[in-house]
Amino acid sequence: xxxxxxxxxxxxxxxxxxxxxxxxxxxxxxxxxxxxxxxxxxxxxxxxxxxxxxxxxxxxxxxxxxxxxxxxxxxxxxxxxxxxxxxxxxxxxxxxxxxxxxxxxxxxxxxxxxxxxxxxxxxxxxxxxxxxxxxxxxxxxxxxxxxxxxxxxxxxxxxxxxxxxxxxxxxxxxxxxxxxxxxxxxxxxxxxxxxxxxxxxxxxxxxxxxxxxxxxxxxxxxxxxxxxxxxxxxxxxxxxxxxxxxxxxxxxxxxxxxxxxxxxxxxxxxxxxxxxxxxxxxxxxxxxxxxxxxxxxxxxxxxxxxxxxxxxxxxxxxxxxxxxxxxxxxxxxxxxxxxxxxxxxxxxxxxxxxxxxxxxxxxxxxxxxxx
DNA sequence: TATCCGTGGCA
DNA sequence: TTGCCAAGGAT
Numbered sequence: 001x002x003x004x005x006x007x008x009x010x011x012x013x014x015x016x017x018x019x020x021x022x023x024x025x026x027x028x029x030x031x032x033x034x035x036x037x038x039x040x041x042x043x044x045x046x047x048x049x050x051x052x053x054x055x056x057x058x059x060x061x062x063x064x065x066x067x068x069x070x071x072x073x074x075x076x077x078x079x080x081x082x083x084x085x086x087x088x089x090x091x092x093x094x095x096x097x098x099x100x101x102x103x104x105x106x107x108x109x110x111x112x113x114x115x116x117x118x119x120x121x122x123x124x125x126x127x128x129x130x131x132x133x134x135x136x137x138x139x140x141x142x143x144x145x146x147x148x149x150x151x152x153x154x155x156x157x158x159x160x161x162x163x164x165x166x167x168x169x170x171x172x173x174x175x176x177x178x179x180x181x182x183x184x185x186x187x188x189x190x191x192x193x194x195x196x197x198x199x200x201x202x203x204x205x206x207x208x209x210x211x212x213x214x215x216x217x218x219x220x221x222x223x224x225x226x227x228x229x230x231x232x233x234x235x236x237x238x239x240x241x242x243x244x245x246x247x248x249x250x251x252x253x254x255x256x257x258x259x260x261x262x263x264x265x266x267x268x269x270x271x272x273x274x275x276x277x278x279x280x281x282x283x284x285x286x287x288x289x290x291x292x293x294x295x296x297x298x299x300x301x302x303x304x305x306x307x308x309x310x311x312x313x314x315x316x317x318x319x320x321x322x323x324x325x326x327x328x329x330x331x332x333x334x335x336x337x338x339x340x341x342x343x344x345x346x347x348x349x350x351x352x353x354x355x356x357x358x359x360x361x362x363x364x365x366x367x368x369x370x371x
Numbered sequence: 372t373a374t375c376c377g378t379g380g381c382a
Numbered sequence: 383t384t385g386c387c388a389a390g391g392a393t
Contacts, residue, residue, distance in 0.1 A: 045389035052379065053389090086377025089392075123391045143389045163372075190389055199387055200382075231374095232385080259376070315384090316377060356378065375393085381386090 002154045002214050004176070012212050013178045013185065019208035020188035025050075028057055033183075035109045035134040036067045039097075042129045043090050043121060050194070056085050068107065071098035079262060079353035086356075088261060093121030111135040124166065133183035140173035141186040142166060145193025150176075151225035152197065152215040160225045233320040237271040240323040240361050241290055242307065245330045245343050250294060251352065252341035259316070264341075264352040266361060267294055268323070294339045304328050312364050314357035321357060325364060 004012070024030070027050065029041035040060060044053045060081055064070040070078075073095065082091040097119040101107060110116055112135075116127040128141035140146070147160040150169055158165035178185040196207035204216045215221045243250040243266070252267045254260050269290060290304070307325035314321045333343060344352065349362075 042389065047377080047388060047390060049379070049388055084378080086379090087390085089376065090390090093391080121391065125390060129389075141389080144387080145389065187389090194389085230386080261376090314377095318375065373393100376391095378388100380388090382384105 001156050009176050015209050016188045020184055033134050038130050038134045042126045043094055067098045067101055071102045083353040096120035113139045132186050138177050138179050138182040140170050142169050145190045148225050149189050149193045149197050152213055152221055155214050157226055159228055161227045233315055233318050235320045235322055238323045239269040240325050241267045242327045242365050245333050247333055248343045248345040251344045260355045263355045265358040307368050312360050314360055
């Protein structure tokens with residue numbers, strides 16, 4: 001790892017902030033330093049790219065202009081606004097944090113990273129980002145960009161996937177961060193990481209801090225950051241039951257914990273839950289099991305028919321879902337007293353929080369109907 | 372410490 | 383298609 005002199009640190013800050021002042025991106029959450037605005041943007045930006053976030057941020061602010069509005073919001077409206085953005089616990093945690101601020105802090109934001117970390121959904125990165133941007137505190141905000149940028153600048157060998165590596169980066173950045181403009185410094189590092197110092201195809205030759213990039217100068221840029229590989233997603237087979245009734249389609253709300261918590265999909269049956277074997281269960285077997293799943297009635301006239309074509313697939317971070325579509329038409333509305341769900345008309349779909357995988361199911365179903 | 376938790380872009 | 387990566391946090 002490199003060691004920088006005081007003079008070099010001062011020169012780096014100058015080069016970085018001069019570039020940021022000239023080239024910084026004009027983003028909706030950079031119009032002011034309202035902690036609420038900074039916070040919402042930082043949560044949305046977790047593991048999510050800027051272009052994806054912008055429209056969600058605009059809609060969210062229109063719906064919940066203040067932290068008090070968010071604290072009082074119905075969960076259904078919150079999830080509806082978040083649907084499609086992913087990592088849905090972020091939305092739930094954000095509302096918890098809004099309520100913590102209203103109740104525990106009397107509506108006034110805590111201003112130190114340490115206090116901010118006590119709020120739901122705020123970890124070391126987000127605490128540093130809010131403390132530096134909204135409250136001008138010299139606190140590092142170490143995200144994937146900061147790991148990548150500083151590992152190259154200093155040739156830091158620590159594996160960034162290991163939690164204990166954070167302290168090594170924290171100590172380095174704490175020395176280099178601008179005491180006068182810590183928020184701009186952190187944001188400049190992030191802008192740098194998403195422009196000149198990208199993971200793939202970096203353009204370091206034209207970078208405003210090229211001469212500080214030791215890994216580049218040594219021709220070893222792509223060796224950084226050091227990280228261990230992730231495991232590939234595990235395939236999981238489901239039947240997706242598209243069930244039409246005179247009043248609309250049968251939709252189920254997922255359990256409050258786990259994958260896609262509280263979101264709405266058609267009933268999904270995991271193959272491994274249906275039989276003790278991994279081979280596909282018989283269709284007749286499936287009808288009985290499916291019936292028990294969504295109604296109190298022991299048996300209803302349900303005839304499941306395969307919907308042609310290849311299965312619908314959707315890959316998450318650690319699971320790959322393979323969905324075989326089945327279709328049934330019910331002549332009457334079944335008793336749904338023991339079912340966490342409802343019959344929904346397509347015109348009301350926009351009021352439900354549906355994950356991307358469900359939108360894929362609808363797209364495929366629509367295509368097959370048009371044939 | 373290792374695993375869980377979404378989605379989109381890109382080579 | 384597949385693999386990797388992106389403004390992470392909770393358990």
